[in-house]
Amino acid sequence: MRCLPPIMNRLIVSHHNIWQITTELLQKKIPILLKMEVKLSLLSVICLLTGITATKYEEFTYNGFKGSELYLDGMAEITPSGLLRLTNTTRIQQGHAFHKVPLHLKNKSDGNVYSFSTCFVFAMIPEYPDVGGDGLALVLSPTKGLPGALPKQYLGLFNSTNNGNSSNHVLAIELDTVFNMEFGDIDNNHVGIDVNGLRSKNATTASYFIEKIGKFENLSLISGKPMQVWVDYSNLEKKLNVTISPFSVPKPSHPFLSYFIDLSSLILDTMYIVFSSSTGSILPSNYVLGWSFKMNGQAAALNLSSLPSLPSAKHGRKLASLIIWLSLGVVVFITVTAFSIAYIIRRKARYAEVLEEWELDHRTHRFSYKELFKATKGFREENLLGVGGFGRVYKGKLPSSKTEIAVKRMSHDSKQGMREFVGEIASNSQLRHRNLVQLLGYSRRKGELLLVHEFMSNGSLDKFLYDANKPTSLSWSQRLKIIRGVASGLLYLHEEWEHIVIHRDIKASNVSMDSVDQTWV
The missing domain is CATH 3.30.200.20 (Phosphorylase Kinase; domain 1)
Incomplete structure (x- = not known):
């Protein structure tokens, strides 16, 4: 269903007036609506009031999240600069960011899932260099909320009792930076396609295809640098592709991860698309800088120059402080070790004996x-x-x-x-x-x-x-x-x-x- 044309912009106010506007439009039977033979529904009004920048509720583009109206819970927040921050420095917590408008991904006539495409830019800034915490995931969920989900290795998606249940109806693309044998992880730097649980149906070490040399090059998900991810589902091929590249590199021609799957039995009539992340004992800062989605077409390219900047200076200060403390710790350790060795040698010399x-x-x-x-x-x-x-x-x-x-x-x-x-x-x-x-x-x-x-x-x-x-x-x-x-x-x-x-x-x-x-x- 299409949203109202620009001529109706005078009717768009805060979403807090949703019921009042809906009632007024239905009672007055505005002529322009009758001429367009559009049956106004509550869903169309929601589409108008959510601040989506595209003209269809089946597509949206966020070049930064300042002023957007995502549904956030847990630790998730939108920073003053427009970054979507999913995790902070709180241990063993979770954060979710839902696109408010539900997606109708199924064709009601035949029950097949429409093709869809989404693109986003993310960055994981580790608490300590080269030490990854729990990652993040892009998720299709039947509910706006994930009750009972646990943090740490469950990424705020499942818990020990429902992980792997077919009744979950959840599809997730995980960006995982922890090697967890419980879920059969391949390493601590991989992307996986998960269906109803965290044991991936297919997973590959993060890498991108370099056109000039015609081969894949590994990427570190916890490099602290922004990266682009594309997720594309083809209804015709019944195939899900995941592609990744460094921030300034255009979308490669070859996806690095693919999985043949018919989503018709997994996807319900109404689904929410959401980012999910969690923390454990290590506290990474997981960010999303921009996000686009489109049904039956290619997601719009993000305007990389207009995306908000990462707090690199703050991270640099934290890294410098960590290096100083580590250096001091090494000096103290060497000093204590030297004194201990000297004490042991002196003690042995004190009791040294002669044998003839x-x-x-x-x-x-x-x-x-x-x-x-x-x-x-x-x-x-x-x-x-x-x-x-x-x-x-x-x-x-x-x-x-x-x-x-x-x-x-x-x-x-x-x-x-x-x-x-x-x-x-x-x-x-x-x-x-x-x-x-x-x-x-x-x-x-x-x-x-x-x-x-x-x-x-x-x-x-x-x-x-x-x-x-x-x-x-x-x-x-x-x-x-x-x-x-x-x-x-x-x-x-x-x-x-x-x-x-x-x-x-x-x-x-x-x-x-x-x-x-x-x-x-």
Whole structure:
């Protein structure tokens, strides 16, 4: 049905007066309408009042959207410059922009869908360089609204329960920049033809045909640059073609995506054409700069010079800020890593140990210096048991077994000290007698030699005999047991072991006591 001719423009007012105008026209039976034998309907009045720039409701052209009356919901908005912005910086939301007037795409006489063509210019500006968010789609929908639709991967079109249902009667051309295995996506930069769901009937990586070289060249949908898209349906061939090109390149002669489909069973008598988009965790800004549509013909070419400009300066500032923050993050990361490596090297050097060939000849347990350092709480003075010509003796407790030990810390600098150290390990490592203090092991680190013995809780005999602060009196029976214990240990060393070991330094300070009744040499 055709819209009213220009002579009727005086009757066109705001669409808020739609019912008043309709009633007035019908009641007064305006002569010009009678002469044209046009039956006025509510649909024709809507056509007049929507601000469509073409003369038929089956065709429209928007060179920018300033002053247009699209039906918007969700995040969708028209910027002051005339851009249709489908998504903003809100996470997990959706936006739709409907052409207000429904399309009658079916021939009522035979039920076939008319041929149609549409063209639009879009741009996806990613939040981060080369990181795509959820894309956008051009959709034919039976309703002005998509209730129950979800954002993120569903593009504001479907949800988990109705995705793929034949009752949806939805045709969509998706511009997808996320690889989603759930829907069988081919990659993260493709265009797909969807019928009633997001599993595309046919999809191809975004590319355009270059006439001069006769082959296709890939395009990045998230380049941030505007691009043109043409969608054409042929009723004769029952074929849907999708063509894309950079902004300034005319429509290529070869579409890059095609699909044979008879839309008669999919399209209802009344359909709405709509742009749909959504956001997830990544927040791209998806724009439409211009849009045209025509039934039974080629959609009008858009006036590219009059289309609104993208907010490139703002995006550039955001990109520059991102680069600065990333650079700062890299510097901080390198600095922290360098300090961490230096700390680890210094810590290892602190506990570094020496290993020589003679140690392989004696099967004595070697403690790590770190283990003994922790056991004696860093060789604190409060753990000091005694001092002699050989060095210092510290009380300790092994972290793993909680066994109490005595650690003799000797000097490694003198050759005499080293000989004594090796000699004690060589002789004591094989000795096993109940009246001899057991050598548990040893440790070496740089200039230090450490011998680890069993800990005697009552110290040495001289404290019982000569320490005025401990006036402990030993009975004659206790003294006899002590003498017998010392004698038993010496007998083992001098005669009973396979090798003769001469002690040469028997005195009260070298006799250890774990109890008054048990004596150790």
